[in-house]
Every structure is written in C-alpha cells, then in structure tokens.
Amino acid sequence: MCRTVDLHQAVLAKNDTNAVELRRTLDDRGTTAVNLMSSPGSGKTALLEALLTRAVAGGIPAAAVTADLATENDATRLARSGAPVRQILTDGLCHLEAGMLGAKLEGWLPEGTRLLFVENVGNLVCPASYDLGETLRIAMASVTEGEDKPVKYPAAFGLAHLVVVTKSDLAEAVEFDRDAFLGGVQQVNPGVPVIETSARTGEGVDALLAHVLRAADGLESHVPVLARQHEKHLHHHHDDEDASAADHSHAPSGATEHSHAPAGAADHSHAHAEAAQHSHAPAGTS
Template identity: 65%
Template sequence: MCRVVDLRQAVLAKNDMAAQVLRAELTARGTTVVNLLSSPGSGKTALLERELLLARERGVAVAALTADLATENDAQRLARSGVPVKQVLTDGLCHLEAGMLGRHLDGWLPEDTRLLFVENVGNLVCPASYDLGESLRVVLASVTEGEDKPLKYPTAFGLAQLVVVTKTDIARAVEFDEAAFRAHVEQVNPGVEVVLTSARAGEGLGLLLDRALAAGEGAVPHTPVMAGLQQSHGHDHGHDHDHDHGDGHVHVHGDDHDHVHGDGHEHEHEHDHEHPHPHVRSAAQTR
C-alpha cells in the first residue's frame, strides 16, 4: 500500500495545534491577539499607528509586533506611539506561524497587555492559511487596489472576521467603487463587516480598536463560511495527494513549501522549525 502524504497538510495541522495552545495561553492572561493581513502599501502601518495612539490615550494596555522580510521601518514608525513594539525579520519567509509568534512573545510581551496587534508580512497569499492564535482576523485593502481584490484573493478575504478599507480620503480621485467592492466581499465572505477608514483624514478612526476590544470582552466575531468548510474538510488547498499505489510505500510531497528569498535562490523550508529562526529586532520597549 502506498499513500502520498501532502507535507503542506501536515504543516498546517501542526500550526493549528500550536495556535490553539497559544490562543488559550494568551486568553488566560487576558490578552487578545488581532492578526492584520494586507498587500504591501495598503496603509496598514499608518492606520495601526493611529489606533495605537488612540489606545494609549484611552488607557488600553496595547502592544504591536510587526513582521517584514527586511528593514525595521514599520517598527520604528509604530514605536512613535509609545507602546511596546517588536520587529521580526523573516529573512524571506512570506508569513508568520503560530510557533514562531509564540517564541517571539516569550519574555517580551508585558504581562498586562490587553491587546496585541500583529502586523503580518505584506502578502495576501501565504499568511491567509496560518492561524496565529488570534481572536480577530482583519484583512485590509486600500481604495487604490481595485474593487476585485476579494475575488483575486478569496482565501484571505474569505477567512476575514473584519474587512477594513483604507485611504478613503482619495477614493473619489481613484474612482473607487465602494458598492462593487462590498458586493465582491459579500460574494466570498457573506455577512462580514466592512468598515471605511482614512489614517490621514481620521475617518473610521477607532473602529478597529473598538472591534478588537469587543472580541476581548467576549463578543463573538463573525464566523466566515469558509472557516467552517475548512474545518469539516481539513485544510484543502487544492493539493489533496492521498493515493493508494499498492506497493507499500509512503511518498511525501513537500513542494508547496519552497520559498523564494530576495537573493534569487530557492530555499526549501519544511517548517518543522529545525531550520534557522528568523532574526528578531526590538524597536521599542516603552509603554
């Protein structure tokens, strides 16, 4: 008997277990994790900086961890809010994983942290498949990215518990069709809330913070239809390779985890965390 094992399935199952443990640990200490996903240049950092400042003004104990392939630019910007901020450099890895996040929080995250915002790597493909132990998953899209973004990235938008539109101050200039965007979001994720924001103009400021606090206080976030389908069918990503060859061998297909780094070379990551850990940089330790 021969069964082809999809390594990606095993990796995601391992990540889900780590996410469940991390979520339980953080919930027990009163910390709510908010996972922020978006394309590069969506205005995610600008909006998060304003939300962190508002949280501090309200007396909410908040922290932020931001992940990038390179540079500490985002952490330096967020640190201006005066809250604890940590930069994680992934060295080309296109997403964070629950085990990775847990290690970076250990010994750094203040015990009284009520909200932890995780600014994921700018990418709507890889991060969409990985649960980080969050209590609220937010996908952001700017008005400049096109109304069909939810249709192009159905997993990212389909698993969102909140969708945030950014840069609305220039919506008219770029002829953003809000109705079309909302219809496309509804198509892949029926019932999810869509909020409009502008970090520059202040539109919608505080909505992200309010939704995060509500999740931490026991409000049940939106349950995406796609999440239920994934749970009932396992992590089906179009590579279901269970085949019976009748020869008694097991074949492992690990090709889904070849990541291309910025140096132009392909590096295979099996995600068993035996490869070198990403570099970690602390940008601020202030409150």
C-alpha cells in the same frame, strides 16, 4: 505499503498545534491577538500606528509585533505610538507562523496587555493559511488597489472576521467603486462587517478600535463562511477516515495522518488551497 505524505499539510498541522497552544497562553493572560493582513502598500502600518496611539491615549494596554522580510522600519514607526513593539524579520519567508510569533512573545509581552496587534507580512496569499493563535483576523485593502481584491484573494477575505478599507480619503480621486468592492466582500464572506478608514484624516479609526475591543470582550462573533465550509469538510473527511479505519485496522506502524483540525474553534479553520505552493519552512527568524 507506501503512503504519500503531503508535506504542506504536515507543516500546517504543526502550525495549528502551535496556534492552539499560543491561543490558550494568550487567553490565560487576558490578551486578545489581532492578525492584520493586507498587500504591501495598503496603509496597514499607518493605520496600526493610529490605532496604537488611540489605545495608549485611552489607557488601553496594547502592544504590537510587526513582520517583514527585511528592515525594522515598521517597528520604528509603530514605536512612535508609545506602545511596546517588537519586529520579526522572516528572512524571505512570505508569512508569519504561530511558532515564530510565540517565540518572539516569550519573555517580552508585558503583563496586563489587553490587545496584541500582529502586523503580518505584506501578502494576501500565504498568510491566509496560517493561524497565529489570533482571536480576530482582519483583512485590509486600500482604495488605491482597486475594488476586485476580495474576489481575487477569496481565502484572505473569506476567512476574515472583519474587512477594513484603508485610504478612504482617496476614494474619489482614484474612482474607487465602493459598491463593487462591498459586493465582492459579501460574495466571498457574507455578513462580514466592513469598516472604512483613513489614517490621514482619522476616519473610522475610533470605530475600528471599538470593534476590536468588542471582539476582545466576546461581543463580536462573525464566523467566516469559508471557515464553516472547511469545518464541514473536515467532519465529513473524519467520518470517511473512521469508516475506512474500521475496515483496515492494521495501519502500518509509523504512518501519521495530519487531518489539520481547526485551531481552537470553527472561526480559526483555514482553507489552504490558495497557498499550497508556498509551503517552505521558516528560516532565519529573529
């Protein structure tokens, strides 16, 4: 009997296992991981530098890992905050994976780190499918990118616990349609909080840090609607598998089912359809 194996699902299942283990390790250390996702040029690094600077000034133990295909430019910039920073070079891979992050943290993450910010590769497609063991997932978009990003990238914004608008000081100059953007956000992720920020003026930076700290304390519990839908689908899929197994108890030896159970909780269940074409394995991480 032949069975078709979805390689992409197998890769995601392995990632989820690594994410569960990493989340448990970070929880034991009292560290909250924050996954930052956006397209290139959104101002993600500038905003993260501002957040780290505020955290250091406030005596909040924070660290950061930043990922890029090449160069250590972002790590150099973030280190100006005074926080511990490490760079991951993905050597062409369009996203981070939990195993890559865990390997970089091993033996480096300072004891007592309360907040670990993870700046994902600039991309709104691939990273949406990969749980990094984070507690808080933030999707960002700048006003200069236009107001349609949430509906064009529903997985990235639909699986976020928080949406952040960057470069808000330029909104008027670029004629940013705030109402259309917020409408799109609510369309793909009803009820998700939205914070508008500007790294240049400082607008919203304190509010964002406060939100992250509340999440670290378990006081922010938004569960993305897409995650809930995916969780419901998984339960339905498992019920069908259980019924099928009752009729076919002679499954071929060596066959493995990768059901891709949600990592940790429903708010870490990921929809993968948008990134199905990006199933290449990590190579050359450093």
